[in-house]
Amino acid sequence: xxxxxxxxxxxxxxxxxxxxxxxxxxxxxxxxxxxxxxxxxxxxxxxxxxxxxxxxxxxxxxxxxxxxxxxxxxxxxxxxxxxxxxxxxxxxxxxxxxxxxxxxxxxxxxxxxxxxxxxxxxxxxxxxxxxxxxxxxxxxxxxxxxxxxxxxxxxxxxxxxxxxxxxxxxxxxxxxxxxxxxxxxxxxxxxxxxxxxxxxxxxxxxxxxxxx
Amino acid sequence: xxxxxxxxxxxxxxxxxxxxxxxxxxxxxxxxxxxxxxxxxxxxxxxxxxxxxxxxxxxxxxxxxxxxxxxxxxxxxxxxxxxxxxxxxxxxxxxxxxxxxxxxxxxxxxxxxxxxxxxxxxxxxxxxxxxxxxxxxxxxxxxxxxxxxxxxxxxxxxxxxxxxxxxxxxxxxxxxxxxxxxxxxxxxxxxxxxxxxxxxxxxxxxxxxxxxxxxxxxxxxxxxxxxxxxxxxxxxxxxxxxxxxxxxxxxxxxxxxxxxxxxxxxxxxxxxxxxxxxxxxxxxxxxxxxxxxxxxxxx
Numbered sequence: 088x089x090x091x092x093x094x095x096x097x098x099x100x101x102x103x104x105x106x107x108x109x110x111x112x113x114x115x116x117x118x119x120x121x122x123x124x125x126x127x128x129x130x131x132x133x134x135x136x137x138x139x140x141x142x143x144x145x146x147x148x149x150x151x152x153x154x155x156x157x158x159x160x161x162x163x164x165x166x167x168x169x170x171x172x173x174x175x176x177x178x179x180x181x182x183x184x185x186x187x188x189x190x191x192x193x194x195x196x197x198x199x200x201x202x203x204x205x206x207x208x209x210x211x212x213x214x215x216x217x218x219x220x221x222x223x224x225x226x227x228x229x230x231x232x233x234x235x236x237x238x239x240x241x242x243x244x245x246x247x248x249x250x251x252x253x254x255x256x257x258x259x260x261x262x263x264x265x266x267x268x269x270x271x272x273x274x275x276x277x278x279x280x281x282x283x284x285x286x287x288x289x290x291x292x293x294x295x296x297x298x299x
Numbered sequence: 300x301x302x303x304x305x306x307x308x309x310x311x312x313x314x315x316x317x318x319x320x321x322x323x324x325x326x327x328x329x330x331x332x333x334x335x336x337x338x339x340x341x342x343x344x345x346x347x348x349x350x351x352x353x354x355x356x357x358x359x360x361x362x363x364x365x366x367x368x369x370x371x372x373x374x375x376x377x378x379x380x381x382x383x384x385x386x387x388x389x390x391x392x393x394x395x396x397x398x399x400x401x402x403x404x405x406x407x408x409x410x411x412x413x414x415x416x417x418x419x420x421x422x423x424x425x426x427x428x429x430x431x432x433x434x435x436x437x438x439x440x441x442x443x444x445x446x447x448x449x450x451x452x453x454x455x456x457x458x459x460x461x462x463x464x465x466x467x468x469x470x471x472x473x474x475x476x477x478x479x480x481x482x483x484x485x486x487x488x489x490x491x492x493x494x495x496x497x498x499x500x501x502x503x504x505x506x507x508x509x510x511x512x513x514x515x516x517x518x519x520x521x522x523x524x525x526x527x528x529x530x531x532x533x534x535x536x537x538x539x540x541x542x543x544x545x546x547x548x549x550x551x552x553x554x555x556x557x558x559x560x561x562x563x564x565x566x567x568x569x570x571x572x573x574x575x576x577x578x579x580x581x582x583x584x585x586x587x588x589x590x591x592x593x594x595x596x597x598x
Contacts, residue, residue, distance in 0.1 A: 104312070105313060108309055108312070108313045109313075156376045156377065156378055157376065157377030157378055157537070157538075157539060158376045158377045159376075162377070165539075167378055168331065168361070168363065168378070249361070249363040250363065250364065251361040251362065251363060252345065252361075252362070254359075254361060264340070264364070266483070267336065267340055267481045267482075267483045267484065268340045268342075268483070268505065269483055269505050269506045269509060295305065
């Protein structure tokens with residue numbers, strides 16, 4: 088049993104970690120663009136991102152399922168019911184969350200650091216870089232929130248992964264399955280593992296953030 | 300400077316993980332089966348797959364447990380090679396539109412009507428259809444409740460069939476609770492609310508230790524016959540189906556060895572078998588029962 092648990096935990100970390108790296112790689116630049124200058128258009132986009140944080144995971148799962156299905160427009164990739172599909176789904180899921188959180192972090196640092204940097208003669212580009220490096224530890228926290236949302240969600244993993252044993256079974260889908268099998272004790276053990284994992288990752292990332 | 304190293308490390312991790320995921324996504328022989336949940340959660344399918352893998356070590360059998368309705372629909376969308384289902388009237392629809400090739404019955408058992416121990420509708424010992432009518436009457440009088448799966452699963456399809464055969468329609472009544480949940484959840488809600496519900500025998504047996512308030516009240520009658528069939532998805536209608544492998548697995552399920560596994564499953568743990576096997580092919584009676592239930596759904 089513990090071997091299977093370890094396997095599922097590793098798989099969850101890998102899939103959700105990948106999803107987080109992917110999501111951060113486009114969400115933070117987007118947040119930078121959205122906060123670099125004030126305009127009606129950028130504010131609207133930010134409002135849209137804020138609203139999308141509330142989209143239910145199953146809706147994202149459903150939309151991507153229809154896209155990735157063999158009869159769907161992206162069906163020829165054959166990635167439905169694979170870990171890649173879950174990774175993409177979770178990345179899409181946490182994109183608005185990371186954009187929204189890091190935009191507010193960047194906006195806060197901007198009012199202080201940006202203006203100071205410009206006032207002591209930095210170019211706009213230099214000011215932007217300073218702003219991002221200065222807010223790095225806090226940006227890391229926003230990414231972490233994204234990761235925790237990804238690893239704790241069920242809808243996307245179930246719809247896009249299919250909960251296939253030894254392949255796309257992650258912690259949340261095992262918990263759901265074990266509950267439906269009546270194995271409450273095992274489900275609770277796994278829930279404990281899920282919390283332990285997210286605590287550990289949070290602690291490690293915080294440490295790394297401080298060193299950097 | 301340190302920031303840059305962290306960025307490099309993250310990218311390396313990302314690339315390595317991507318390679319790992321990509322590689323594991325491309326097993327040569329993958330057999331993808333959508334299946335009814337009630338069959339999967341008993342654990343029987345994993346056991347069958349393990350035995351099958353001893354003969355075909357390179358094959359990867361993947362089960363996707365959803366309700367029968369969903370299992371068939373996903374197959375029609377081209378996302379499975381094979382379907383395991385227990386809803387003859389739904390199966391007939393997909394046979395007619397060409398999604399499925401001819402199927403085979405591979406196991407059966409009985410649905411049971413469970414309810415609170417004090418049996419407020421007084422159905423103990425009744426014929427199944429009379430019992431449904433009695434629950435309806437008691438419900439209207441405010442003495443009984445009924446919990447429905449309401450999730451387009453095989454069990455749900457059967458429940459609707461029973462109501463309509465009994466000549467009543469509980470839809471929309473305040474005592475008729477539509478959940479949209481799996482069998483386990485439905486049984487637990489029925490247990491908490493002291494309500495009646497229809498269940499497959501396997502799930503009920505697995506859960507019975509947690510269902511103190513519920514008793515199996517009716518477990519006999521041809522209308523409660525629960526027939527499990529296996530279908531290979533039609534490669535003409537749905538391209539990219541792994542037909543050869545699907546047929547091999549079907550042959551294995553129907554073989555003497557596969558049938559023995561089905562027949563013995565559950566005895567060691569629960570004292571009773573979960574399923575009856577169909578060694579030597581299904582009986583006339585079973586085939587007729589399947590036919591008549593498939594017909595009922597068409598009207």
